[in-house]
Amino acid sequence: MTRSVVAFQSTYRVSEPDLIARVLAGDRIAARELYDAHAGRVYRLAYRLTGDADLAREFTQDTFVRAFSQLPRFRGDSAFSTWLHRITVTVVANAMRRVKRFRERETDLEDVHPLSSDGPGVDPVLRERLHRAISALPDIYRVTIIMHDLEGYTHSEIAEVLGVAEGTCKSRLSQARAQLRAALADLAPELES
């Protein structure tokens, strides 16, 4: 990227607080810019939490609809992305409870989207066992390990998103990993090979 292009972008790029102010004033172009900046990460998180492309798309929409409606309440105490991801986790958690209750498709979700078999080095059976073990974790542990180990959020970010202390987040991650190890314990000899 040439220096002039960088200079142009830095001159004309609108800061996030400005974008938010413009959205609050009714500017839909600013709203689209916010969406473009954050939708990818929101969708990734929703997809990881649901394992279903349609649900992830629906919950991404729900997240933004809710975020725009609640934007006047955003005080800027945390980053906008943190606030948005907090809404995502809440939307997904609430909706998945209802989806499971109504459709009784909890176990079918894995079948609808077969487990990925790409990636070298790990036995497919072992991989599937690990995937099932992650899916079977209690929500508080599953969300934590997905955000930290799979999506690369820091403990500090997760703590803010989930509204818990950083120490709680670390403890949950430790518990999640311990439960995964326990779930794979009978495969221990294979794991050593």
Added chain:
Amino acid sequence: MTDDRFEELLRDAARTYRNPPDSLPERDAMWAAIERRTWGPGQIFRRTRPTLHRVPAWLGIAATLIIGISIGRASSMLGRHQAPPQHVASVAAAKTVRTDSAVAMPYETETSQYLGQTAALLIALPSAMKGDGADDRLIARAAELLTRTRLLIDSPAARDPEMRGLLEDLELVLAQVVRLQENHSRTELDLINRALEQRDVIPRLRIAVADISAN
């Protein structure tokens, strides 16, 4: 299992467990849906938010207190010659009761209207969906009611656990109705009907409307 082996497994899971696509699918279509639900003709934010949210809570409480105190003073002046020892307590009690009920009133009114309109839509749904395509007006109405449902879930109206449960069930059903616009299949309709039946949604709606009206 060694720590290294377990870490390797987790790294593999990061690549393979519910791994989302690299780019956001249907970016523009999703935005169109968000835009429609947020600012479209069926949405409710601009019409109801001023009454539900933009009026600060303290203003309502202050107004109620002023009315309560005025009524109390008027009552005490009228009753001064009859029962002077009791009027202080009665004024305080009247003030408290009037404050609570007056603050709750906008939500009760909104909830009552919302429940009635939702019941009407859900009762009309089967016949409206008999044609080949989803009824656009009905779906727009469902989208509007869905937004109101979410606002009510976040409002004091949902403090009552039963009401909250009903609102959450309605949120799911209305979301399913809105999705009919994209996928008007027999299966989707069956899912909606099953949801309505399994959760006794319509009878619970009627009871809730009757309860609010009785109060």
